Amino acid sequence: MAEIVIVPGEAEAGDLVAGAIVDLIHRKPDAVLGLATGSTPLPIYRALAQRIRDESVDVRGVRGFALDEYVGLPAGHPESYRAVIRREVVDPLGLTPELVRVPNGDPAGIEHAGADYEAAITAAGGVDLQILGIGRTGHIGFNEPGSSLASLTRVKTLTEETRLDNARFFDSPDEVPMHCITQGIGTILRARHLVLLAFGEAKAGAIAAAVEGAVSAAQPGSAIQLHPHVTVLVDEAAASKL
Numbered sequence: 001m002a003e004i005v006i007v008p009g010e011a012e013a014g015d016l017v018a019g020a021i022v023d024l025i026h027r028k029p030d031a032v033l034g035l036a037t038g039s040t041p042l043p044i045y046r047a048l049a050q051r052i053r054d055e056s057v058d059v060r061g062v063r064g065f066a067l068d069e070y071v072g073l074p075a076g077h078p079e080s081y082r083a084v085i086r087r088e089v090v091d092p093l094g095l096t097p098e099l100v101r102v103p104n105g106d107p108a109g110i111e112h113a114g115a116d117y118e119a120a121i122t123a124a125g126g127v128d129l130q131i132l133g134i135g136r137t138g139h140i141g142f143n144e145p146g147s148s149l150a151s152l153t154r155v156k157t158l159t160e161e162t163r164l165d166n167a168r169f170f171d172s173p174d175e176v177p178m179h180c181i182t183q184g185i186g187t188i189l190r191a192r193h194l195v196l197l198a199f200g201e202a203k204a205g206a207i208a209a210a211v212e213g214a215v216s217a218a219q220p221g222s223a224i225q226l227h228p229h230v231t232v233l234v235d236e237a238a239a240s241k242l
């Protein structure tokens with residue numbers, strides 16, 4: 001059973017998770033963080049940047065692995081997750097850029113990219129703390145409904161709903177790529193601690209299915225029930241269907 005924490009708002013969730021990450025870094029200066037993109041984790045990154053500055057936390061050895069990436073965006077596109085992770089995480093937190101990896105979404109060599117990423121995570125000793133958001137479809141990373149619960153990092157097709165949800169980051173919905181490369185559900189489940197966050201009513205159905213629904217590939221978030229150490233942080237609205 002996951003630990004469910006209902007928080008007043010996003011800022012409180014960000015503070016709680018930032019505190020857990022700072023404690024982890026004190027215990028393990030080369031901690032391996034699993035990094036999520038999207039709007040949900042931004043309060044964590046903001047709070048963490050503040051704590052790192054205020055408390056002069058040494059983060060030079062901290063390593064990171066992003067969950068996912070679009071396939072086929074031009075190099076340097078500002079909405080590629082490589083660029084987003086650099087802008088929202090690596091630079092504000094002062095992490096060492098070479099120690100933070102994002103799956104390689106370049107179509108040239110894409111057939112090796114999943115296995116390479118898995119090997120890099122394994123070589124790093126696995127992820128200590130994985131930050132997760134959840135999509136309205138119930139996706140974690142970009143594992144849309146139907147993804148095998150044992151899946152590893154691979155190329156997937158985005159659902160129309162997810163492309164529309166993410167169109168807000170692009171000039172037009174047509175610009176949202178059709179494909180992505182994402183850690184699999186099996187990859188995510190190997191992290192030692194999963195921290196899933198969700199805010200707002202639009203996420204209430206996905207949260208209820210993840211926390212109390214049947215464990216099924218039809219609801220990728222439900223895979224968290226297979227993991228022994230999960231913390232779910234939600235506001236009242238996202239918790240409203242629990």
Ligand code: GLP
Pocket residue numbers: 036037038039040041067068132133134135136140141142162166
């Ligand atoms: C995105 C990401 C996911 C994220 C989810 C929710 O497309 N690939 O990792 O958790 O969808 O996004 P948001 O936090 O913006 O609602």
